[in-house]
Amino acid sequence: MNVDRLGHAVVIGGSMAGILTARALSERFEQVTVVERDQLPDGPDVRKGVPQARHLHAFWAGGMEVVERLLPGVGSDLLAAGAVDLSLPTDMAWLTPANRWTQAFPPTQRIVSATRALLEWTVRSHVEKVTNIGFYTDHEVTSLRLGPTGDVSGLTLRGRHSGTTADLPADLVVDASGRGSKLPEWLGELGFAAPEESTVDSFLGYATRLFEIPAGFSARWKAVYIQNAPPVEPRGGIMFPIEGNRWVLTLIGGGGDYPPTDEQGFRDFAASLRSPLLADILRVAQPVSPIWGYRRTANRWRHYEKLTMPGRLLAVGDSLCAFNPAYGQGLTVAAKEVEVLAGILAGCRSQADLPRALRGAQRAIAARAKGPWMLATGSDLRYPTTVGASQSRMDKLVNKYLDRVLAAVSDDAAVSAAFLRVLNMIDEPQALFSPRLMPRVLRPRRRRPSTVSNGFIVDEQSPAFSS
Incomplete structure (x- = not known):
């Protein structure tokens, strides 16, 4: 079967969800760029962009299992460290x-x-060895760009220290920027409605x-x-x-x-x-x-799967569904969502097939969060002071x-x-x-x-x- 590369994919966020997404996309895209607002450390150090990195993960x-399929040897490298x-x-x-x-x-x-720092650094050190993945650090996304068909065609970046802006073209944009994601604001600037949100806070x-x-x-x-x-x-x-x-x-x-x-x-x-x-x-x-x-620690689900969004745009990890961190679900759910995305793209044979392959992709990705959401919110609803649901x-x-x-x-x-x-x-x-x-x-x-x-x-x- 003739399978073409799918062009350039951009992942917003260089944390665990982002780097695992980049690895999965590297199998099908000619080039993958990870945009990260922080300077990534050279070793297993805590960074500002992961506010709870010092806590148990x-x-x-x-x-x-997903990580080992994408990046064989991560587990043994962790043990060696x-x-x-x-x-x-x-x-x-x-x-x-x-x-x-x-x-x-x-x-x-x-x-x-x-520690979260060792886990993330070990995974990233494997991802950085993948030749078609690049990192664009110390830059933040300020907006999304639409092409003539109404699909996302790229984004605009701003250097955090220089203040200069630049456009970055993309055939697919995946938001993995976490709880602080500005995707609802970017969509609003393009005339799209904000996603419905479910929040349960114990x-x-x-x-x-x-x-x-x-x-x-x-x-x-x-x-x-x-x-x-x-x-x-x-x-x-x-x-x-x-x-x-x-x-x-x-x-x-x-x-x-x-x-x-x-x-x-x-x-x-x-x-x-x-x-x-x-x-x-x-x-x-x-x-x-x-x-x-x-x-x-509030559970928050932004229901992009229910929203009409521009094509060639997806959300994964905490950008989509953030869980109470006390239950330790977030990293594993993100890996499972990445696995779903990899499966969807595996059957995409050319760039012309990409819009069709991505139809329903956000719903399929969000479906991986349903079971963990039920367990996390069910536990939180046991507290009589919990708000957001009963x-x-x-x-x-x-x-x-x-x-x-x-x-x-x-x-x-x-x-x-x-x-x-x-x-x-x-x-x-x-x-x-x-x-x-x-x-x-x-x-x-x-x-x-x-x-x-x-x-x-x-x-x-x-x-x-x-x-």
Whole structure:
């Protein structure tokens, strides 16, 4: 089959969604240009354009599978740089909202734990080796340009330091500029309506600090998750190992119950959780960073899939659908959206076919966000202070069932494996409602011996550590 290259594609935004998009487009376009407003660092350093880069990031197995198909060797390079291999559920001490610690079942999923800076730099170092991808940094997009047919034909750039402007022609423009995307404004300047927006905000915030893992540390787990249990308990915490023999420890509070960023307040918040495990760690681990806070966590979906937009224009990642970062979905959803786009373009044989191939592409890309959106907003709607939506009768029924799922993951290996496939975005949430799984979820659970800690009834099989 004769397949022509499709011309020049431009990706707005050089973060994870943008560089993965550029890699996918490089398979079909003669040239791909990534436009980034920041100067990209030469190593695994935090940059201003990723405001929550210092906090914990999860790249679930479903997302890493996409990355490895696009960029073989990223996973091994991360491990070589010090990232930590985690087997789930074996390596995690997880206190579910049912006040049960999960058992260390044989592993069914594997993830690589690293800082956002190392993850992004490792992926970008692979992308930069692709010869038909170029980066245009220290420039910001000021507007889109339309061609004679009404399709997008390029964009206008402005140098952030020089102030000079230039036009950049394009046969396809993909906006991957994140939560702060100005695409609605650019469309308005061209006479197009703004997209309908869905926003669900649980007023959740978190505070993060890095710690050195103590010499002689010993435990059956590598990571800890004390899950929030709204509406009764809005507080939680999570700790993962990362490169450099460090832990990244994040305290989480929903419904406006934000964790403090001062020393004593941070420790007091940890001591108030349903388990003393993280507070115990704080007493022996040496901090190696300040405490950073973050509160911009609303879920926001700009429904471009419902909008009449100019052709040759798409939105992906947080520009399209931004999730509450506390659930760790954003990076993996972006990778899954890129995979959809790659599949659409694979069947496009020439530039003449491109407009036809792109029809319905935005709807197909947006469809990848539906399952994660349901899980994220369903969790946030448990907080009574949440705004933007309210729980419907169906939402309440689904949440009651998911409560049973979370009660079952602690002592049923089959339910644990099924839930982890959904969490890692290998299966859609509907898989939890399969006829095979539902009887296991709904059967009565045997009570475990329990004790009282911080005023909460907690499973006596609580994990511990020594150092």
